[in-house]
Amino acid sequence: MTTNLMRAVVHEGTAGLGGVRLAEVPVPRPGPGEVLVRLKAAGLNHRDLFIVDSRDPAAPATVLGSDGAGVVVSGSAEVGTEVVINPSLDWAEPDAVPEVPAILGVPTNGTLAEYVVVPAANVVPKPEHLNWTEAAALPLAALTAYRALFTRGGLVAGEHVLLPGIGSGVATFALAMAKAVGATVSVTSRSAEKLARARELGADRAIGSSGDWAADLGAPVDLVVDSIGSATFDACLSVLRSGGRMVTLGATTGPDVELSLRNLFFRQISLLGTSMGSAREFSRMVELVAEHRVQPVVHHVYDLSDGPRALAELASGDQFGKLVVTVG
Structure with missing residues (x-):
């Protein structure tokens, strides 16, 4: 210098x-x-x-x-x-x-x-x-996505994960990582251009945010990773299978939601929060990116x-x- x-x-x-x-x-x-x-x-x-x-x-x-x-x-x-x-x-x-x-x-x-x-x-x-x-x-987005999918969400090969609001850094990393480990990935967006881009990157289903998610997806999902918050909360819960998991990591449309506890416990839904991640998860994330040549x-x-x-x-x-x- x-x-x-x-x-x-x-x-x-x-x-x-x-x-x-x-x-x-x-x-x-x-x-x-x-x-x-x-x-x-x-x-x-x-x-x-x-x-x-x-x-x-x-x-x-x-x-x-x-x-x-x-x-x-x-x-x-x-x-x-x-x-x-x-x-x-x-x-x-x-x-x-x-x-x-x-x-x-x-x-x-x-x-x-x-x-x-x-x-x-x-x-x-x-x-x-x-x-x-x-x-x-x-760094920040990929670490957040890794912890949401794997540490908190417990995603494994063969499961179906939904990523509302595709286009953000976290969501695009989650799409790439989930596909890398053999998951089925569905995404939503209000933008037809973003939906088309997600399909190019490997999304199995790409649906409009304003539609009937359950009908458009065709089957319940195992895991939802959501950063949108109040605008999508009810829709996210509605498409989860009984025993499914929802990980929330943001609230861009607002943090306040109404929740039926009966809907939660009768269907045995796991509702999980996450933010950022640890040094060990960062190292594991970088290893996954290197092993699967995630771009x-x-x-x-x-x-x-x-x-x-x-x-x-x-x-x-x-x-x-x-x-x-x-x-x-």
């Missing part, structure tokens, strides 16, 4: 996207047990939008971003190792669930920058079949200098898959 400054996408001042800008900030220095990673690419998540909308205008400038991939340049790991960064902090084992998961990026400095410091335990070797933009698309779906790639514009596109909600920012 020839300078002590780096380029980064930061948030400061005005709440929302109006406070996002490209800036020069000090290059971080790793402490004991940490590594300095020279980032090659960083992925965007809706968490970035939640962060900028909720920050105190008086808070100091902070580097945004949770997802990233790059090369270790110093610290407690072998220099030159190509790595993917696990954004889930201080969570080692699947069952040791923290009260509130700590995630890289705000209040800590994140990955939308030329360098980032993370614990050495939070980097794993990059799958060889992925390029930098694909690798950077993995992340990248909607569009931006340069770091266009980071604020990339976040604005993320807010539009029109993308299918991940938005990624390249660095350098």
Whole structure:
């Protein structure tokens, strides 16, 4: 490094996207047990939008971003190792669930920058079949999808899983992972274009969100993984087989629902919540991606200098898959 400054996408001042800008900030220095990673690419998540909308205008400038991939340049790991960064902090084992998961990026400095410091335990070797933009698309969304499908949802080969609202990073990863292990996958969307794209990626059934899900699917499903919330909750429960499982990991249309407990216990439905995942699950997820050569779906790639514009596109909600920012 020839300078002590780096380029980064930061948030400061005005709440929302109006406070996002490209800036020069000090290059971080790793402490004991940490590594300095020279980032090659960083992925965007809706968490970035939640962060900028909720920050105190008086808070100091902070580097945004949770997802990233790059090369270790110093610290407690072998220099030159190509790595993917696990954004889930201080969570080692699947069952040791923290009260509130700590995630890289705000209040800590994140990955939308030329360098980032993370614990050495939070980097794993990059799958060889992925390029930098694909690798950077993995972390938060793929980890969330993995835990939802396998740790919480217990998905096994031959089962039928439903993914409402296909197009998000989590849903597209869940589609790829479920197909990789031999599951049947159905998806829903309001967009005919997204349904067609899902079929191209291997979805067995792709149905309109406004239709009769039970009739369109033709048979009950074993597992639903839902991030939409109140708008789809009743429909999700209605298509589960008796003894089926529903995993909820988001509430983009609202968190409040009405629930008939009789419907739950007479049909012996398991209703499960999840968010993020542990270091062990992150390693298992990367192993699955490498073994089955899973290809992340990248909607569009931006340069770091266009980071604020990339976040604005993320807010539009029109993308299918991940938005990624390249660095350098």
